[in-house]
Amino acid sequence: EKNMGGGEEVVVLDFWRSPYAMRVKVALEEKGVKYVTKEEDLGNKSPLLLEMNPVHKLTPVLIHNGNPISESLVILQYIDEVWPHSSPLLPSDPYLRSRVRFWGDFVDSKIYAAAKKLWPAKGEEQETAKREFIESLKLLEEELKDGPFFKGA
Known part of the structure; x- marks a missing residue:
């Protein structure tokens, strides 16, 4: 993990074929947010994944400055609210x-x-x-x- 500049650390716990994780990464790219991806082996879940998503124990998890957000649609809402000044993910209407x-x-x-x-x-x-x-x-x-x-x- 490394500092992403501007005091922000953004990490995505990912599984290579997860369409849910892909939607999170596309949103971050669209917003221009720099992030680090940590690939997970869902057959051998990391302590970090188990700590960050103790309820579902699945990816994706967005970790923003140490705070975990789970479930891709919830993560998308969070991304849009935290970085509102570029490329809105939803229409204004x-x-x-x-x-x-x-x-x-x-x-x-x-x-x-x-x-x-x-x-x-x-x-x-x-x-x-x-x-x-x-x-x-x-x-x-x-x-x-x-x-x-x-x-x-």
Whole structure:
């Protein structure tokens, strides 16, 4: 760990294939926040991960000046509030902001959940999982068609 300048230390506890950790790193990059990534082995969790996220014991965890923040959507809200002066992550309009939050939850509860079912499934169970996954992606794709940024964010 090293000082990030301006007295701020920002560390992301990460797992290489975590889409949740990726969303945190994209937000930090978008905001121009310098950070250090610490890769976690979820099969052999580090004492730091267990200390910083004692409830879920999972990544991602954002550690800002020694304070841990867990759960990617909560971390995104924190990032937007702590570094508000560059690249807002959400639209300024309250309705559009609520839509972005809705679709963020949709990705977590439907798309990731459907994708996780695909890998271990076999036969008809896998075909059903594929259909659910594709239908979820189609719904999201319909929402994304209006421009280069989701809901103007």
